[in-house]
Amino acid sequence: xxxxxxxxxxxxxxxxxxxxxxxxxxxxxxxxxxxxxxxxxxxxxxxxxxxxxxxxxxxxxxxxxxxxxxxxxxxxxxxxxxx
Numbered sequence: 001x002x003x004x005x006x007x008x009x010x011x012x013x014x015x016x017x018x019x020x021x022x023x024x025x026x027x028x029x030x031x032x033x034x035x036x037x038x039x040x041x042x043x044x045x046x047x048x049x050x051x052x053x054x055x056x057x058x059x060x061x062x063x064x065x066x067x068x069x070x071x072x073x074x075x076x077x078x079x080x081x082x083x
């Protein structure tokens with residue numbers, strides 16, 4: 001059983017780990033931890049798949065203008081709607 005405190009500490013650097021911008025020593029620490037922690041493996045693999053899908057998307061989804069307007073209004077982002 002792994003320490004959840006250690007999980008929280010390592011996962012705080014998750015974005016940098018997935019981006020490949022994390023210090024090598026901490027990368028090795030995360031990889032060693034993941035060998036024995038299925039929960040962290042799932043979190044990291046899910047994030048990596050999400051990032052990969054995002055990068056494969058070449059165009060933003062086509063959202064109908066009325067749906068877009070309602071969404072922006074609901075999020076209080078009306079000023080970002082182009083006329």
